[in-house]
Structure formats: structure tokens, C-alpha cells
Amino acid sequence: MIAEWIGGGLVRILTLVKLTVDISQLKYESSGEPLIDIATRKMGDSDKCAVEEAIRLKEKYNAHTVVVTIGSTLDHERIIRDAYAMGIDEGYMVEVDGYENLQAITIGEIIKSIVEMTGPYDLIILGAGSLDTHSYTLGPIIASKIGVPVIAGVDSLNYIDGYFEARCIMEDGTYIYRSKPPLIVTVTTEANEPRIPTLKTILKSKKMEIKRLKIESLNVKPEKIDLADLKRYVIQRKNIIWDASEDLEKVIDNLFKLLVSEV
Amino acid sequence: MDFEFSEDEVRFRESVREFCKRYIEPRWVEIDEKGRIPVDLIKKMGEQGLFTIPISEEYGGMGGTITMTAIAAEEIAYHDPSVATAVYTLLNNGWPLLVERYSNEDVKKEILPKVAAGEAFYGIASTESHGGSDVAGIKTTAVKKNGAWILNGEKTYISGIREIQELPEGGGYFLVAKTGKPEYGHRNITAFNLIVKWNGKIRHGWKPTIFEEIGRRGISTGGFILENFEIEDKYRIGEENKGFYYLMEGFNVARILVAAATIGSGRWALDQAIEWVKTRRLFEGRPLASFQGVSFKLSELYGELEAAKLLTYRAAWLADKIYIEKNPKWKEKDLNIPVALCKMKAPEATTKIYEELMKWYGAYAYTKDCNAFRGWLGTFSYTIGAEGAQNIMRIIIARDLVGREYVKG
Numbered sequence: 001m002i003a004e005w006i007g008g009g010l011v012r013i014l015t016l017v018k019l020t021v022d023i024s025q026l027k028y029e030s031s032g033e034p035l036i037d038i039a040t041r042k043m044g045d046s047d048k049c050a051v052e053e054a055i056r057l058k059e060k061y062n063a064h065t066v067v068v069t070i071g072s073t074l075d076h077e078r079i080i081r082d083a084y085a086m087g088i089d090e091g092y093m094v095e096v097d098g099y100e101n102l103q104a105i106t107i108g109e110i111i112k113s114i115v116e117m118t119g120p121y122d123l124i125i126l127g128a129g130s131l132d133t134h135s136y137t138l139g140p141i142i143a144s145k146i147g148v149p150v151i152a153g154v155d156s157l158n159y160i161d162g163y164f165e166a167r168c169i170m171e172d173g174t175y176i177y178r179s180k181p182p183l184i185v186t187v188t189t190e191a192n193e194p195r196i197p198t199l200k201t202i203l204k205s206k207k208m209e210i211k212r213l214k215i216e217s218l219n220v221k222p223e224k225i226d227l228a229d230l231k232r233y234v235i236q237r238k239n240i241i242w243d244a245s246e247d248l249e250k251v252i253d254n255l256f257k258l259l260v261s262e263v
Numbered sequence: 264m265d266f267e268f269s270e271d272e273v274r275f276r277e278s279v280r281e282f283c284k285r286y287i288e289p290r291w292v293e294i295d296e297k298g299r300i301p302v303d304l305i306k307k308m309g310e311q312g313l314f315t316i317p318i319s320e321e322y323g324g325m326g327g328t329i330t331m332t333a334i335a336a337e338e339i340a341y342h343d344p345s346v347a348t349a350v351y352t353l354l355n356n357g358w359p360l361l362v363e364r365y366s367n368e369d370v371k372k373e374i375l376p377k378v379a380a381g382e383a384f385y386g387i388a389s390t391e392s393h394g395g396s397d398v399a400g401i402k403t404t405a406v407k408k409n410g411a412w413i414l415n416g417e418k419t420y421i422s423g424i425r426e427i428q429e430l431p432e433g434g435g436y437f438l439v440a441k442t443g444k445p446e447y448g449h450r451n452i453t454a455f456n457l458i459v460k461w462n463g464k465i466r467h468g469w470k471p472t473i474f475e476e477i478g479r480r481g482i483s484t485g486g487f488i489l490e491n492f493e494i495e496d497k498y499r500i501g502e503e504n505k506g507f508y509y510l511m512e513g514f515n516v517a518r519i520l521v522a523a524a525t526i527g528s529g530r531w532a533l534d535q536a537i538e539w540v541k542t543r544r545l546f547e548g549r550p551l552a553s554f555q556g557v558s559f560k561l562s563e564l565y566g567e568l569e570a571a572k573l574l575t576y577r578a579a580w581l582a583d584k585i586y587i588e589k590n591p592k593w594k595e596k597d598l599n600i601p602v603a604l605c606k607m608k609a610p611e612a613t614t615k616i617y618e619e620l621m622k623w624y625g626a627y628a629y630t631k632d633c634n635a636f637r638g639w640l641g642t643f644s645y646t647i648g649a650e651g652a653q654n655i656m657r658i659i660i661a662r663d664l665v666g667r668e669y670v671k672g
Contacts, residue, residue: 197278199312199331200320202274
């Protein structure tokens, strides 16, 4: 059940957000191994663009915006509050064990169930690689589950005369897609520059309710893929040192060749 | 005992950090080189809610705390280690707090929302040419005439002179002037909202000048002469002849924020130092950090900065209890030592880090290609004076430790 889009009226937008490691604050062992276990978590970058896009539409079209995340740790609570501080109106956390390894299809079923429970929605907007173990498939999976069109990898979204216009930049050119609501859109990090919460909105977000949904209440059987092994990227310096005091040109040439060889 | 920041404080710090990475860090060298914080950046900072953080929402403030303001000053200074942007921020947070606490209701509503929005500047004007530390000895006078005040005198080493002239709205100062007989000392000083430019118009009787400074160049410093400058009585701050006490209250907050700003700059310098001593190799390829002469010093500097940080946030926590929560368990005099300690320790710890960083860099540090000197000169200003000279801090501490009768200043 998806609502009809009514220009200027109250419309409903659903966004999805996931936890990622905040690379900018990552610390490393002296061996170069990243300390993932103690790393700060944050909302994914493309999810943040999806939230921003939802809020911009809310500001233009008086929409009601809802955010969902899968998982119920303190970090999950925090990214819901961050979405609130940006301007989202209502948030849900889905309580499920082992949320990290859920299959994208299971996530799709969870979202379908949430749409049935909390919808209808005119637009579902999510980051291009959101909540789907980087498979970039969640948008299309949700679309197939609930039977609405999807436009993926969008970097610009507008609503004009009853239609969404979405721009996607591909290798062979720039595509402009047009579709009536209801619609599912996945956005890239090029879509916008997400707003930064202010102190006022941070303090306000703390008082907002976060609703919790148990996986059992959604009638979804979690399917997982076991993670057998994970080799993190190790950041190490090359420790190549050239003495530039005698022949600077030669050192520059060496550096140039090295950089070219690594491209 | 709890040494953790609250969730709100952590999230606020992250939001300030994100703002700084996006809008301040890419411009800080340009700000220092050109000697000005661009007006568009000031406006953006206002939109982000970085001014009037501890002021009530009722007056356009953010409804935060002094601790949160210290967090903002620290983060901003990390991303502009010259501390100019942080100093601009802390002035427009600390001194407006006195407007909220002691000004006329109409005046609060007139001034504070424009400072919050970054459209107007609000700083402090107390120092005079014969010496900033001797506040009781100021010579600027305010004489009541037909229900208004006529001010005459001169103030010097005042921040924000150019910014007031460049901002669309203007701004002004928390100013102190003599209003009674000279023999009454500090008990004949009254505080005023000296609004020198408002609605874009400079007021009659204000003659400003701008100095050329060696560091912290992004925010202007100068002075002004007041010639028969007229102020309506409604712009008086608090009671007549109580200005000295309001000023000391303002200094309590400003000193905490200055300490926080120098800590932010010190953190930046320490990060540069750690990166350098790990990567710089000498004497058969040994990293600098492998020499104990370097690593021991690094540990000491880190310890001094951490100590200064603890002193600063302890003072901020206490200031919140007294000024924001108005908790009767603590009195204002309880802030004497904590505030003086953090203002004494933080700038000194930070300038020591810069001095060692520049020595570890070697000759490179003595060129303008290396930006360490910008942080060094910026934070050094707070070991000279600004919000109270270092030896005044020592006098305050000693007075409380051994008694006023032994410490005459």
C-alpha cells in the first residue's frame, strides 16, 4: 500500500541508515592493522545523503519523514538521533541478533514488513550501498518485494509537476529518469552536501522517541551469510628514502615512476 | 567521579569537528595570511549555532553550557591552530552571557539574536593604555546627563574592531567606565553595552584604530577613543558601580574558553609532532621517536597538555554549576583557583609544544612554508596577556592559598 503523491500535501518518506566505521577517526596498531573494534561508528556517507534528500523534500512538500536502521546497539540509537538532529520526524530500530551479516534479501523483507506496518510511503530513499553488505542491491530488492519502480545511483533528485526527476551520471552520459510516486531511489554521495546538526537540534533529538521493533514481530526469518574470514587493509609506509642532495632531478624521476607504477 | 563527556557533548563536538573540517580547516592558513576571517565564514558559523552557545533559546541562543562552549573553542582551534577563529567564537559566547544575565530585557532581545546569527560582533573593552591588568585604575568616564550616559576615554588592545565595521549589522562591547569618585577604586565602575555600530551605521563619538599584530592575525585588534559617546541608560549592564564584579565574572568564563582554545591548538601541534617524529629519519635511518631525548620530551609535553585539559574542563564544569545551573552548593569564589590554573597552564603547555615541534622540524620550521609558527605566535599571545596576564593568574592563586594579606600583587 503506497499513498498517492499529493503535491503540497502531507507525503510520507522512508529512509534507511546503517552503521559504518568512521575512517577519519580510525587508529592503527604499529603494524598498520586498523583498530576496528574500538573504532567510532557513524551513519554511512551515502545514507546521510539519503537523509538529507528526504529532509529537503520534507521542507519543500511538507512531508513526514521516517528513518529505519537494522540493529539496536547504542551506536544504532545514536545514528537515529543523528537523523533526528538533521530533521527526520520518526525513527525505528529493528532488534535482531547478528545484524552485521544479514542477507540483503532478508533486509528487503524486513523493510517490506515495516512499510506494511508503518506505511504507506510515497518515496523510499536510501544510500546506494545501504544495509546490504555493499552489494548495492537493496533498492532493487525492496522495489521487487513491494512492487514499485526503482531508480538507482541517483546524484540529483527533484520533484516537478507530479513526477520525480532523477539524474544518474553513467560512463556513457548523463541520464535523467522520470517517474511518478510511489518510487524507490538510491542516492550516491554526490547527491548533496548533508547538513551538520546544530547544538539546538542535537539537544532536541535527545528527547525524541525511538521505536523498537523485534524481528519476530515482522514475520521475517533472518537469513545470514557466515563471515569466514576478514583481512583488513593494513596501512604501512613504504619507507623508501632517496637522497635528493646530489641529484634532485633523478629523485623526482624515481618518484614519478613509482607513482605511475602504482596507478 | 566521572571523567567522560556526556552524549550531548560528544555529539556536539563531532558536529563542530565536521563543520571545521568542511569550512575552517581548508581556509585557516589563508585567514592568518590575509589577516581576516571572511564575513561569509562568520555568517556560516552563526547559522551553525557556534555563537551564543550558553545563551537561552529565548534570546536566540543555543541553550547549551559553558562546557559545550569550551568544546567548540577547542575543536575550532584544532582546525585553525592560529586560534583566530576560536577567539572570535569565544568572545561571541562569553561576553554575551553577561548581556543575558544582567541587561535590560529589551536590550537582550535587541542584541543577542544578531550576535547569535553572526550578523553582529560582541566582545570586551576594558584595557586602557596605562595597563590592562589594573582594571580598577581605568580612566574612561561615564557621566549621567538627562537620563543618558556620556562616555569619554580610550580603550586599547581590543578585539573585533575591523569585524564590527565589516559585519552587516555591526556590534559592540561589554565596556567598563568610571562612574563615581576615583578614591572608591573598583567600587565606582559601571558596565555598559557599548554598541558602536548598529543597523549598519557607525555611531557618533567612536573613533577606532587597528593595530598590526604578529600572530592570531585573523581577528583584528585595535583600540578606540570615545568622545562624548552617548549611551541610553537602558544599555547599562546591571547595577551602577557594580561593573567590576560583572567584569570579573566575564573573565572567569573567558579565561576558561581561552584555555580551551589554546588546548585545541596544542593538540594540533602535538599531532604534527607525533607524525613527524615517527617519519623523520636520521643517523642511519632511525626515526626521531627512537631517540629518548625526543620521546621523553614528547611524553612530558603530552602530560602537560592533558593536565591543562583536565584543569580547563574541571573549571568549565564548575562554571556551569555556578552560572548555568545556579547550584547554591558552589559560590563564585570557588572558581578563583580553578579558572586561574587553567588560564595559567594551558597557553604555557601549548607554546612549549610548539617550541619543541619547531626544534624537531629544524630549519624548515623557520620558513613560512611550515605553518607551525602561526600556532606558536597565536597561542603565545595568551602567555603575554589577553583575558588576564599570566602573573595575575599566579596572584589570584597565591591570594587564595596563603591569604590576601600576604599577596599584594
